[in-house]
Amino acid sequence: MPVNYYIFVAIALFCIGITGVLTRRNAIIIFMCIEIMLNAVNLLLVAFSKMHYASHLITPGAGGANGTDGQLFVFFIMVVAAAEVSVGLAIIVMLYRNTHSTDVNFLNRLKN
Amino acid sequence: MNAILFSAVWGVVMMFCGAFVNKAATVRNAAVTGLVLLIILNIAELYGFRLMRVDTHGMLAFNSFTLVFNTVAFVSTLVYFFLSAKDMERVGVNLAEYFALIFFVLSGVAISSSFNSLMMLFLGIEIISIPLYILTGSDKKNLNSNEASLKYFLMGSFSTGIMLMGIALIYGATGTFSLERMTTVLSPGLNPLLIAGFLLLVISMSFKVSAAPFHFWTPDVYDGAPTVFTSFMATIVKVAAFAAFLRLFTGTNVEVPAQIKIIIALITAATLFIGNITAVFQQSVKRMLAYSSIAQAGFMCFALFGFNDFAKEGLLLYSAAYSLATIGVFAVLIKMKDFTFEGFNGLASYQPLLAATNTIFLLSLAGIPLTAGFMAKFYMLASAIKSGAYMWLIILAVLCAAVSVYYYFRVIQAMYFRESKEPQALSVSPAFKWGLIVIAAAVVFLGLFPQWLFAKLYF
Numbered sequence: 001m002p003v004n005y006y007i008f009v010a011i012a013l014f015c016i017g018i019t020g021v022l023t024r025r026n027a028i029i030i031f032m033c034i035e036i037m038l039n040a041v042n043l044l045l046v047a048f049s050k051m052h053y054a055s056h057l058i059t060p061g062a063g064g065a066n067g068t069d070g071q072l073f074v075f076f077i078m079v080v081a082a083a084e085v086s087v088g089l090a091i092i093v094m095l096y097r098n099t100h101s102t103d104v105n106f107l108n109r110l111k112n
Numbered sequence: 113m114n115a116i117l118f119s120a121v122w123g124v125v126m127m128f129c130g131a132f133v134n135k136a137a138t139v140r141n142a143a144v145t146g147l148v149l150l151i152i153l154n155i156a157e158l159y160g161f162r163l164m165r166v167d168t169h170g171m172l173a174f175n176s177f178t179l180v181f182n183t184v185a186f187v188s189t190l191v192y193f194f195l196s197a198k199d200m201e202r203v204g205v206n207l208a209e210y211f212a213l214i215f216f217v218l219s220g221v222a223i224s225s226s227f228n229s230l231m232m233l234f235l236g237i238e239i240i241s242i243p244l245y246i247l248t249g250s251d252k253k254n255l256n257s258n259e260a261s262l263k264y265f266l267m268g269s270f271s272t273g274i275m276l277m278g279i280a281l282i283y284g285a286t287g288t289f290s291l292e293r294m295t296t297v298l299s300p301g302l303n304p305l306l307i308a309g310f311l312l313l314v315i316s317m318s319f320k321v322s323a324a325p326f327h328f329w330t331p332d333v334y335d336g337a338p339t340v341f342t343s344f345m346a347t348i349v350k351v352a353a354f355a356a357f358l359r360l361f362t363g364t365n366v367e368v369p370a371q372i373k374i375i376i377a378l379i380t381a382a383t384l385f386i387g388n389i390t391a392v393f394q395q396s397v398k399r400m401l402a403y404s405s406i407a408q409a410g411f412m413c414f415a416l417f418g419f420n421d422f423a424k425e426g427l428l429l430y431s432a433a434y435s436l437a438t439i440g441v442f443a444v445l446i447k448m449k450d451f452t453f454e455g456f457n458g459l460a461s462y463q464p465l466l467a468a469t470n471t472i473f474l475l476s477l478a479g480i481p482l483t484a485g486f487m488a489k490f491y492m493l494a495s496a497i498k499s500g501a502y503m504w505l506i507i508l509a510v511l512c513a514a515v516s517v518y519y520y521f522r523v524i525q526a527m528y529f530r531e532s533k534e535p536q537a538l539s540v541s542p543a544f545k546w547g548l549i550v551i552a553a554a555v556v557f558l559g560l561f562p563q564w565l566f567a568k569l570y571f
Contacts, residue, residue, distance in 0.1 A: 007284075010280075014273075014277055017273065018273075021266075021270055027262060027266070030266055031266070031269075034266070034269045034270055034273055037270075037273035037274075037276075037277070038272075038273055038276060040277070041273070041276040041277050041279075041280045044277075044280045044281075044284070045280050045283065048280065048283055048284040048287075051284070052287040055287075067287065069231075069288070069289055070283055072231075073231055073234075073279075073283075073289065076231060076234070076235060077234075077276060080234070080235070080238045080242075083238075083242055084238075084242060084269055084272075087242055087245050087246060087265065088245070088265050088269065090246075091245060091249050091258075091261050091262050091265050092262065094249060094252055094258055094261075095258045095259075095262055098253070098255055098258055099255070099258075104262070104266075106259070
């Protein structure tokens with residue numbers, strides 16, 4: 001399968017994520033959209049990794065890279081995303097305790 | 113490498129302190145001890161001492177600029193601990209955890225100033241950001257703090273997503289994350305994938321350094337966060353993000369494409385303009401300082417134009433001048449009960465020393481000669497002039513610096529020329545006063561002998 005399809009799917013997912021972040025008002029859904037963005041990047045990295053590996057097989061040593069570091073990066077993104085989830089959900093829970101809502105329209109107190 | 117290892121380890125030590133030590137003074141002393149050791153180890157690395165050999169596969173590279181920059185950041189943190197550590201106790205009960213988080217941030221600072229691979233850039237920025245989300249929301253019962261932390265978190269992770277997309281596209285174009293290897297791959301020409309990736313990276317870094325038009329989260333977050341942590345976020349974290357930004361440009365030997373340069377010029381102009389003009393209309397000093405930090409970010413953006421030594425020296429000096437002065441202003445602000453300009457009325461009559469040192473900090477931020485801020489601004493503009501382009505930007509910067517004098521002097525005017533109705537009872541210890549005097553002296557010293565800071569850069 002050509003790498004183009006993966007790129008299109010990844011960009012589409014990324015755009016869905018961005019649209020969700022910009023239009024939704026519920027903190028948890030915004031948060032899920034951010035996760036979609038991160039996973040779109042994961043998909044893209046794996047696809048590129050495979051692509052670079054294929055080109056490495058044809059012309060070994062051309063770019064000096066055999067494409068494994070892209071997949072390595074994906075694991076780092078997963079770990080960091082997990083850390084971010086734990087902090088983010090804690091913040092949302094803290095907010096929910098004080099306001100009994102997860103609506104981000106509440107976030108206008110500081111604007112004066 | 114010493115700094116990364118030690119600050120991470122000491123962060124864990126501080127967490128254990130939180131579990132086993134009850135006295136706040138002991139926790140504070142442990143934190144200060146750790147920080148002093150961190151500074152010593154970091155300086156020792158300049159002379160070739162390493163705790164252990166770590167093979168990073170070329171992902172991290174330490175040069176004298178990195179190490180001197182880390183030293184500046186750590187010394188600023190030490191100053192911040194001396195002045196504001198007592199006030200952290202008023203935020204909540206988890207004093208040791210706050211220090212632990214700050215040490216983790218410092219570890220991220222050391223990574224993001226020395227990355228050589230985009231993977232490390234991502235990790236460094238995230239290690240800086242995630243503890244800051246917690247610190248921003250540390251005042252758990254306060255709705256403003258909650259709001260600030262949620263906003264910071266959503267904006268921060270959104271910009272992380274954009275950064276990752278940029279990195280992925282660059283990887284697609286070049287097949288490597290390493291800044292050094294990119295140079296060899298890139299030589300034939302630039303492709304659209306790479307330009308798009310680089311653009312996304314620039315946008316997300318602008319988010320992190322709060323450059324306009326991606327600055328909108330900054331005033332709210334800085335205003336809502338507990339003031340002690342705003343002080344840390346606005347100084348050390350911001351200059352670290354700038355060091356990462358500069359390294360992104362100077363790490364590769366590739367000529368930055370002209371389109372990207374124009375975009376950065378526009379970002380700089382917008383940051384200078386919006387930051388300075390909006391700061392004029394603020395009623396609260398805390399919010400004014402948030403906008404002033406945006407305006408100062410505009411000046412720091414100048415380091416991204418000239419790829420000469422002036423830019424590096426300028427960023428170092430700017431980091432030191434801006435961090436020290438802003439920490440000083442915030443330390444005085446934390447002591448005040450009232451954050452409006454009226455709250456500063458007549459401060460000179462009942463706290464002459466606080467008023468005098470605060471004046472020196474504000475003069476430095478405004479860039480008045482004989483202070484460090486003047487030399488810092490001078491180096492920044494000189495580096496842009498040396499690179500030979502964007503004369504209009506330099507003129508705009510000078511005009512904006514003139515505007516900034518207005519809102520900084522409003523505080524000075526309130527302190528010296530207005531009467532206060534009832535003097536506020538401020539709890540100011542002699543140690544705090546001495547701390548302020550030392551920082552004020554350092555600000556003036558750096559204004560007179562800026563080259564002292566660069567002595568270690570080339571040897």
